[in-house]
Amino acid sequence: MKVGYVIPMSVAAVNGGVRTQATFTVQHVREFGVEPVLLSPWNDLQEHELEMVHVFGASVENSEIIPKLQDLQIPVALSPVFYSNHPPSRIRKIIGIEKFLSRFGSGIRSDFGIKSKLCRQADLLLPNTSDEANLIMHGFGVPEAMIEVVPNGVEQRFSKATKDAFVKEYGIKDFVLFTGQAAAPRKNVIQLLKVAPKLDVPVVVIGDFGNNKYSRECLSMAKEASNITLVPTLPHDSELLASAYAASSVFVLPSFYETPGIAALEAALAGSNIVITKHGGTKDYFADYAEYIDPDSTTSLLKAIQRSLKKPKKDLKEVIFDKFTWEKVAQKTVTQYQRLLN
Numbered sequence: 001m002k003v004g005y006v007i008p009m010s011v012a013a014v015n016g017g018v019r020t021q022a023t024f025t026v027q028h029v030r031e032f033g034v035e036p037v038l039l040s041p042w043n044d045l046q047e048h049e050l051e052m053v054h055v056f057g058a059s060v061e062n063s064e065i066i067p068k069l070q071d072l073q074i075p076v077a078l079s080p081v082f083y084s085n086h087p088p089s090r091i092r093k094i095i096g097i098e099k100f101l102s103r104f105g106s107g108i109r110s111d112f113g114i115k116s117k118l119c120r121q122a123d124l125l126l127p128n129t130s131d132e133a134n135l136i137m138h139g140f141g142v143p144e145a146m147i148e149v150v151p152n153g154v155e156q157r158f159s160k161a162t163k164d165a166f167v168k169e170y171g172i173k174d175f176v177l178f179t180g181q182a183a184a185p186r187k188n189v190i191q192l193l194k195v196a197p198k199l200d201v202p203v204v205v206i207g208d209f210g211n212n213k214y215s216r217e218c219l220s221m222a223k224e225a226s227n228i229t230l231v232p233t234l235p236h237d238s239e240l241l242a243s244a245y246a247a248s249s250v251f252v253l254p255s256f257y258e259t260p261g262i263a264a265l266e267a268a269l270a271g272s273n274i275v276i277t278k279h280g281g282t283k284d285y286f287a288d289y290a291e292y293i294d295p296d297s298t299t300s301l302l303k304a305i306q307r308s309l310k311k312p313k314k315d316l317k318e319v320i321f322d323k324f325t326w327e328k329v330a331q332k333t334v335t336q337y338q339r340l341l342n
């Protein structure tokens with residue numbers, strides 16, 4: 001099976017979840033009989049004789065490629081990578097207003113409108129969570145038959161991580177950890193920085209801050225707290241990153257939403273307890289093993305961390321390993337490719 005893969009060019013500048021998801025999907029579908037072809041504007045699509053194309057991201061960057069593939073009669077699977085805290089009714093209303101205004105002139109396109117159009121143009125949608133699937137169904141009006149949830153995944157290597165390297169480098173262990181795009185307001189790390197002084201354990205934030213107002217506010221808070229350690233972004237394949245997960249007691253993602261946050265999967269597989277936002281479908285992955293928080297409430301976050309620090313490390317590591325390794329995700333993905341082509 002020869003499958004083309006398309007990702008937004010912007011992921012080259014941000015080593016985030018979309019890039020990780022696409023990279024490891026491509027790497028592991030080979031194990032199930034797929035010959036992957038990485039597509040870019042430098043390629044001539046037709047020279048590859050593709051059976052189908054898998055597009056990552058219902059974004060404006062991909063708004064032209066899907067209809068072009070349709071013109072070439074090449075089936076398209078789309079991983080939308082979409083979530084919003086707006087209810088479906090509000091999303092429908094925004095799209096309706098956009099359609100009404102478009103009667104009076106072209107060029108009026110909302111983010112919801114673009115994503116909705118791409119989701120309806122694709123032949124098969126592969127969201128990462130049930131919450132994402134529900135938004136697509138009820139917000140965009142996509143039939144359920146076109147949607148199949150395929151989860152995000154995690155590398156098996158994190159299950160073998162040890163704390164030694166991080167403890168040797170920084171001299172701390174049993175801490176509360178955040179890692180990710182610290183400068184992105186959606187990740188909401190500022191809430192963790194607010195509650196950090198009220199915790200009796202170290203707090204480690206791995207990730208780079210920018211030079212905007214939000215980042216400056218975060219850095220100011222971190223400087224004032226004696227128990228916060230800031231670490232620059234570590235490469236995803238870094239032994240030190242895996243070791244940080246293993247050395248932590250609790251991993252925190254206080255984001256406004258996650259689907260589900262690949263870093264949280266990695267931390268869970270390394271043995272850390274998880275505190276995570278309740279929005280985005282995170283319960284699909286962490287079930288009753290994690291503490292879920294309201295990202296707008298520092299009280300919710302503080303209490304969840306305190307509870308998690310007292311909890312024994314239960315069976316979450318085994319659950320993640322059994323269900324969410326990239327090998328298992330790739331197998332589910334290829335099953336959906338076969339469904340689309342048959």
